[in-house]
Amino acid sequence: MRQPLNVVIFLVCIMAMPSLVWAQSKTVTGKITDINNAVVPGASILVKNSNLGVASDNEGKFHIVVSQNAVLVINATGFKSQSIPVSGLVDDVVIKLEEDVTKLDEVVITGLATSVKRRNLANSVATVSSKELNGVAPAQTFDGALEGKIPGAYINANTGAPGGGISVKLRGVTSVYGNTQPLYVIDGVFVDNTATSAGLNAVTGAAAGGNPTSNQDNPSSRIADIPAADIENIEILKGASAAAIYGSKAAGGVVIITTKRGKQGKTSVSLSQDLGIITARKFIGVRQFTADRAASLSSDSATSAALRQQFLDAESAGKIYDYEKEIYGNTGFARNTVLSISGGGEKTSFYFSAAQKDEEGIVKNTGYRNSNLRLNIDHRITDNIKIGITTGYINSSADRGLSGNDNTGVSLGIALASTPSFAQLHPDNFGNYPNNPFAASNPLQTIALMRSNEAVNRFITGLNFDAIFQKSNHSTTRFIGRGGIDFYNLETNALFPSNLQFQAVNKGTSIQGTTKNLNTNYILSLVNTYAPSDKLSFTTSAGLTQETGDYNNLLNIATQVISGQSNVDQAGALNSKQFRAKFQNDGIFIQEEASIAEAVNITAGVRFDRSSNNGDASKYYVYPKAGISWNLTHSGLLKGGFFDNFKLRAAYGQANNVPAYGSKFTSLVISNIAGNPGSLVNTEKGDPNIKPERQKEFETGLDFTILHGRLGFQFTYYNKNIDDFLMLANLPASSGFATGWVNAGNLRNRGVELGLNAKPVASKNVTWNTSVNFWLNRSLVTKYIIPPIPQGSFGYVLGSFQIEQGKSATQIVGLNGAGVGVLGDAEPRFQMNTYNEVTFWNKLSLRFLLHWKNGGNNINLTNLQTDFGGTSADYDNVTNKAGLPDGVYRITQIGTSAQMFVQDAGYLRLREVGVFYSFAKLPVKFIKSLRLGASLNNYLTFTKYKSYDPEVSNFGTGFSSGVDVDPYPASKRANFHISIDF
Structure with a gap:
């Protein structure tokens, strides 16, 4: 650590040098509007080649003190940027910004400390604005709000249970046993997204003994904690060519989240209130008995x-x-209140928000509550030094019920599957529930008496330090320091009292878990911008990074709990399980960016990474990146013709995914021999030479705009190879081990992404903005050194995933009547979405998002359970060639063919639609604006899929997604919105 410390001391000494003083200054005041004279709040007014800048206030006004020869650069989200010399400006200038339909002037992050306009970008980077995230029909959680919005992503809801749980895969499968999810970065802080089991497997038997690392009890991902209302913008770096600079945690891509900041000017106050109802999206129906x-x-x-x-x-x-409707037919009430206050002066700006969301589930006694506070402060110490602090506190509570895979017949869906409509399950006049003679549990009793809660207290704090310590006419050198901490305490609490039907043996079970997680990271970098002329500029950046993680999960499972008690010490038997994981990743990066006449942009960089999870923790692995974009219109090759802007681009990059925690060790397990405690060697063998998974991606494409910027098109092709992916291999008995970690092979993802942005209508009274995206991915296992075995699900009899050389990484295999064969593939054939906003008279707007997923198979075992229970809605139909009732026929096929369980999970979904009306002129002066609206979320879905929802994954966020075993059903919501600005 001596070398990084010396670098920091040197940088601090350099920053202590006196700043350069501008010889002559001028105060510039003005107002930022669009071409229709509507004010543009939050526009940035920056001095070119300087650290000095302000933002327009809520009335679009600004003032800034600059030198006489300065050049102001005005940027605002959704508008084209402008560069204006100060010498030509008059007092109270009005600067009109033109809408940037094709987002060419959008500033996109290209490194840990640098950014570039989209028109000069070498990669395809997706962005989601706050309007697209929150301004149509808000979802329950942040991760749910991403569904259908990211080209190149395959997003699946693991369960419909309150509190979220989303799987996000960017550009295909990046790992089998390693991390498959993207890295989430909030204002420079790397945040944790672990899904922590509540130990419900101790009751359901879905995994052995409440295994804390299992995901079969549908835990939520911790990114669901993040409140979407505080987010200003999201950028998604989808592959190694863009994400390589972020290191080993970015192998699955990077989701960069920027929260809202304060604006210079009068303090503004905003209050919004959403009220709505939540209902089941679909019922699969029940058998009509005679x-x-x-x-x-x-x-x-x-x-x-x-x-x-x-x-x-x-x-x-x-x-x-109809017990299905009785169990899943609750109408939940939802409310969401957000208060925000922002403002600032020349030196300091602030943003404060307080919000609370409270929603009931479609199952009684389930629901989700999230309360959060945020304070972001930016302060300019001098003209050349500024500091920013972001702080967020989150308290959430999710009552998630009992659903999903179950080997004991006690979860709601499994019990419902074998309970006919004539069973008597309701309580008597004294509140006593009868036993269910058709199942191991009475689901009505389970809902009324059990408890399953996840409670989170979380702090996310980041620091951003930016200082210019060298500046001349042609060169500017900055020190940028970023980082922060993400700490949360998660408590899981599940109680199954002794009077539950299925607690006759255990006589009451209390499962209490505590998880503490601390993630830290920092980035220290030097950035030099050298512009020898107006036609040539270089940006050089170099620095150090470090990320640490400390995860500690303790799970206590008590049985024979005294009636009326929940403490685990009030029990006859207690079993504890603990899982701890620590890591430290270190990185060194260097990157060079060159811009030639704003026509050719070249980027090259390299990152050196090491991790405590690698077999050799001290070894640095090298990961290069490079990119080039060539703007043919700016270079003069295309002049005054059909194209307004035409760019060719290509990029290459490498990234790594560190091995799973502990895979380099052969661990010990507890034993009890003749009453004496001790340790035995585990049956899972570690590999001390385990290597990180290496990802190599080449991306190329073109972008162009026509019709004076009203129509833009993007095309991207990528080829991504993952080498040395990690697997658990079955070992011969002679080795003394059952399984062992090994770098087992290579796989490849190839895909295409197409995007179109347009403004088909632009009149005085009506405007229509639209975007259409198309994407597909194809995977192939190119090398595999161990025998193929089923991965996830329940083997060949019911259908399973299987890694096999020469086959798709997401293939589904199983019995096909003639042996074992390929039955389907979880990867969709393609996906499309379209987001539209139609505005009338600048007051009334209609917004909607359509998402089409074509193909892609799930392993649907929910219907199998109802067949076994004799309660399937179509059980008595006769549509098969054997002339048997369909339910009977499907059961007879078990052991012969699994094809019936592998079903097309494609759909066309109206994900979001909203209508909003804005009142700009009101009779009272203290209210600046008022907005009213109504919206629907996931209200219409067209699909042939035969279960509750085609977006489902009983096995969580990892490789084996798309398994459907009686999940908590998906919901739809209708909301009314009111927002007031003071």
């Missing part, structure tokens, strides 16, 4: 006669129930 059908539930004659009489008694008493 006396004969009731009798057929058993092959025993006595039992069959009893079932027939039970149905007749229930029918005559009017006690035939």
